[in-house]
Structures are given as structure tokens and as C-alpha cells.
Amino acid sequence: MIKEEDIQNIRRQADIADIISHYIDVQKNGRNYKAVCPFHDDHDPSLSISREKQIYKCFVCGSGGNVFTFVQKYENVSFTEA
Ligand SMILES: [Zn+2]
Numbered sequence: 001m002i003k004e005e006d007i008q009n010i011r012r013q014a015d016i017a018d019i020i021s022h023y024i025d026v027q028k029n030g031r032n033y034k035a036v037c038p039f040h041d042d043h044d045p046s047l048s049i050s051r052e053k054q055i056y057k058c059f060v061c062g063s064g065g066n067v068f069t070f071v072q073k074y075e076n077v078s079f080t081e082a
Pocket residue numbers: 037038039040042046058059060061062063
């Protein structure tokens with residue numbers, strides 16, 4: 001039986017802003033977070049991260065998705081560059 005407390009912990013640990021911040025620099029931007037997009041040649045933080053919806057979206061190159069999409073895509077990019 002999973003306690004409500006455990007579910008909350010899992011949710012907190014899987015927070016998209018926290019996880020993305022392990023890979024790139026994330027800045028708080030009001031209720032959301034923003035970051036320099038790793039998926040195109042970005043200079044201004046174009047990547048917007050919604051903690052509320054647990055999604056990210058880049059307004060320049062259009063990449064977006066959930067935390068799993070981000071990690072998968074990010075690891076592909078770094079793999080290609082390595
Ligand atoms: Zn982008």
C-alpha cells in the first residue's frame with residue numbers, strides 16, 4: 001500500500017525543473033523556469049519549463065515534451081556530439 005506521502009515524494013523527485021537542472025542551467029522565471037535550449041544554437045533562454053504542467057517547450061526550435069522526452073533527446077544530442 002503506497003502512502004500519500006510517498007506519492008508526493010516521488011512526484012517531487014520527478015519534478016521536471018529539478019531533473020532538467022541536472023543537465024543544464026535552469027533559471028526561475030515567475031511560476032515557470034527557463035533555460036538556454038540545448039537542442040539548437042541558443043543564446044537567450046528560449047526553453048520554457050512549466051512545473052505546473054511538467055512539460056518543457058522551446059519557442060525557437062519547437063522541441064517540447066515531458067521530462068522523459070527531454071532526457072532522451074538530451075542524451076541523444078550529447079551522444080552525437082561526443
Ligand atoms: Zn530550441
